[in-house]
Amino acid sequence: MASEYMSMDNLRFLMYEVFETPELANHPFYAEYNKDTIDMMLDTAKQLSDNMLFPFFEEADRYGTEYRDGTIQIHPSTNKFIKAAGEGGWIGAAAPAKLGGMQMPSTLLNAVHFIMGAANNSAMGYIGLTGGAARLIYSFGTKEQQEKYIPKMFAGDWQGTMALTEPQAGSSLSDLVTSATPAGDGSYRIKGQKIFISSGDYSGVENVVHLMLARIDGAPKGSKGISLFIVPKHRINEDGSFTSNDVTTAGAFHKMGQSGYATSHLIMGEKDDCHGHLVGEEGRGLHHMFQMMNAARISVGVTGAAIASAAYYASLQYANERPQGRRITNRDINLPQSLIIEHADVRRMLMLQKTIVEGSLGLLMECTKLHDLMEIEEDEEKKKNYDMLLELLTPVAKTYPSEAGIVSVSNGLQIFGGYGFCKDFPLEQLYRDIRICPLYEGTTGIQSMDLLGRKVTMGNGKALMLLAGEVQKAVQEAMNYDDLKPYAKELMRQGQLLQETTQYLIGIAMTGDKEGFLADANFYMELFSINIIAWQWLKQANVAKRALLTENPQGDRLQFLESKIHALKFYFKYEVPKTAGFITILKDTEQLTVAREKELIC
């Protein structure tokens, strides 16, 4: 069995050396987060994960999430972890201190989620959701709502959810029909159904606080008519006791992966007694929910990267232990068999995994750092720039770790040969688990349309310009190092090609053919992602190079730094050339996927 699921060295390298997270402590809001504090918190999270998450990764999957006795039965280790996470302050960590939080930078909290997610992605989901749901309440809720729900949520006693999807309205939220009827006392009566509600109900939970989208009677059709509500599973009486709130758990979804994560089908108001409480402004529900959806997109990226990380370390360990065949250079049958890590094809698969895992993590930290800077920046112009850049990168940070993560895990599975397909090793579970990532929080198709159709064109391409500036900084540093120079030049060249392709596509949009403009957005996402990850690798290689030149490193540290330069080279040799095909596809004007009168798909 695998004994490791992530690398603390790599996480610290990114946190301290590449993204200089402790600099945030210069600002009063994050003053506590110097390097020592961060170190301690990362260690605590790792220990918690080692003790309470990783040992139950497989067991909780096999246990599953059956619907029984009106709720969904989950493995008890998950309840214990949720409670421990509450006690450790992890659930409310990002909240301001005055609300009981720790004012933790998003960069640190997401690093913690990465550790926990790599150890056990299903269990991590529960606490991430509660944290996000609570944040909606303290961002848009009344003081009374905050006091009523947040402490219990932060403690891990009450679960939070985001309740958006309905059977007839999946990705098309504008079509949701769950209704909210004013009850005259300021509350509403909710009626409708929600599906795919992660951690929507499960054994051992005291209460569940649904952050739910619904339509107030008489509200306009479409997204403008949507409002946000708190709909608890149990109403809280004056004395703290509960009254059932007519939210029925009608069943559990049985999934291929994340089998330890309860996904529920909820029915509200069967007895006309489901009370909901408006959060924020009427008709602004979708707008408010976007806060949680954007954070959730980053979380999905973190989950993808975390699962891919667990797969990478499992297959790296296996490749270092398993003898099989002989190296091509000497196939003498009298020699003992080689370790499979000596085979070029196995090495290629491992390196691909490494570049995807560590490249993804770089991109995610780029995003969380933008989030943290935005949080403390006082200059409006700068704040807006951070925001725009974050907006641009978010669909990529959701999609690349998800999609490339699948490829990465699949390559890890392949390294195990037939055993990769068997339940004796964790790869098959990781392969099943990660497949949800391109579906969660807007499919890859939707993220791609968001990237090309909304983000790239936003502010007349302002975000893209800001990005080019950031890339330029990495290029400039790399131009100082002889061995990084070729990669810096290649990244510049790729950037120009990306610009040209973008212009070309915008030209199509200008003709009014919006459908043609967006038809191949997924390839634009692939092209864009490779540019972004190549940039991340150049950033990491710059830092490694600097350290190699100044530190006179030895042993593990030397190997670590050299492996970063090696990974940069690998990414540029094996992944970057794929852009040529994507550009050709994007510039081919023949429309073959736009619907026509005559159906040609049969």
Added chain:
Amino acid sequence: MASEYMSMDNLRFLMYEVFETPELANHPFYAEYNKDTIDMMLDTAKQLSDNMLFPFFEEADRYGTEYRDGTIQIHPSTNKFIKAAGEGGWIGAAAPAKLGGMQMPSTLLNAVHFIMGAANNSAMGYIGLTGGAARLIYSFGTKEQQEKYIPKMFAGDWQGTMALTEPQAGSSLSDLVTSATPAGDGSYRIKGQKIFISSGDYSGVENVVHLMLARIDGAPKGSKGISLFIVPKHRINEDGSFTSNDVTTAGAFHKMGQSGYATSHLIMGEKDDCHGHLVGEEGRGLHHMFQMMNAARISVGVTGAAIASAAYYASLQYANERPQGRRITNRDINLPQSLIIEHADVRRMLMLQKTIVEGSLGLLMECTKLHDLMEIEEDEEKKKNYDMLLELLTPVAKTYPSEAGIVSVSNGLQIFGGYGFCKDFPLEQLYRDIRICPLYEGTTGIQSMDLLGRKVTMGNGKALMLLAGEVQKAVQEAMNYDDLKPYAKELMRQGQLLQETTQYLIGIAMTGDKEGFLADANFYMELFSINIIAWQWLKQANVAKRALLTENPQGDRLQFLESKIHALKFYFKYEVPKTAGFITILKDTEQLTVAREKELIC
């Protein structure tokens, strides 16, 4: 739920119009296989699949394959199907009539396996293996062996297996250690372990006939010391009764997919009483086994294509039934939601599935037709040419439907949104099932090294020349049709690029750097595969074009033919451009994956 899993129209189009299978009936050996017979057999196979396979696809997966009471428990529907397949003559179909077979062309038998595999890939596996094992016996066994085993195997009473893999020797067969000690009576006593033995033992089977590789005492190390044995689960006494043959089923492998397919761990000779019988020549075991391994590689390709087919029709049906969102051209919220097949991104995924499924099936039929022609050809030169071309295409026919098949099924799953991840629809099971295909019968890494390292260089590149000749035929016909001409030209251009790249790589081999030569063989496989599938699409489009020009087709037939031209265009727009990246990678001389003294993977 999906109601269809494959298209008979498409299968007939390939059989009759593209590959002209009924022409085989011109030869006395296949005289019975005129179009009427073939039609009848395809219909019978479809009916059997509709009644006995497809309805149990999900149920047999959920039932699983638990080890209990010394054997592996399988779903009873599988036993019924095996028996029915025996009664229908399908198991021994390929064998000569004099051995109780039907002398069925491989093209037809594989088409039948495709139908059955699309309906229920796990169940199909059992009969395919028995057929292949029996063929080894009638190719290399004694008359006595043939009479003893074959009739029972053909009847579906006794299961056949190929027993190669051992715990310490997976892909490296030269390292197997199962021993065979001469007993003095012409038989051998077998001792050792075999793992991953598909259909190696299961509830309800009367007897299992293992075609097993082992090493006779004193035989040389390596592959030259390997011989082939029949090792039955039960020895057959003179009166037909059984004596246990000391083959213990030690357990079942628990797999991510193909959960209805029993995979066993066998221990032979715990009581020193496991009798084995030599098949063919001593020391030629691996050579003999290659017959079965080559056929099995085609079978894996068929399985991959079949699973991808089931996924395609399921997602096509879903896309035609599920409303969600609105077409970009008119997003008025007052309009009813569009069917998702109207979204360009969904159409792209469907078309990708279609080109992979139907392109794979074309390639597989190309291979089986070569096999059939070889079987009846009397001219030694021509026979050898068929053989060489088949040898060249076999690793591709195994790999492309497996690897692209995964991509195809994953795109199918994506079309279902969150439901694709749930057990309510068949996509998650198909996604789990197909993941074994790149591992079976030599991983993709091994197939790729076989293609580049052995097949391409074979006979000084003779096979590649033969292939170029075949491609040229398709190009020439397409040059007659204005709308196909650009694709013919592009295919020629791609062929030249492939030739150049091949020469370049052979140049590396000539320097003696065999490891460098083969390090990126998997990308050569990708490059080669796209050329092959593009060729298959040009062949199919040629036939469709000819029919469009001569038949004045209407209705479904018109739609079918036009969809073929459309698919050709799709493949050339969306898949062919990817070769540019692969060529760049293959021509990049920097070696980043060859093992060095200093380990850079950490």
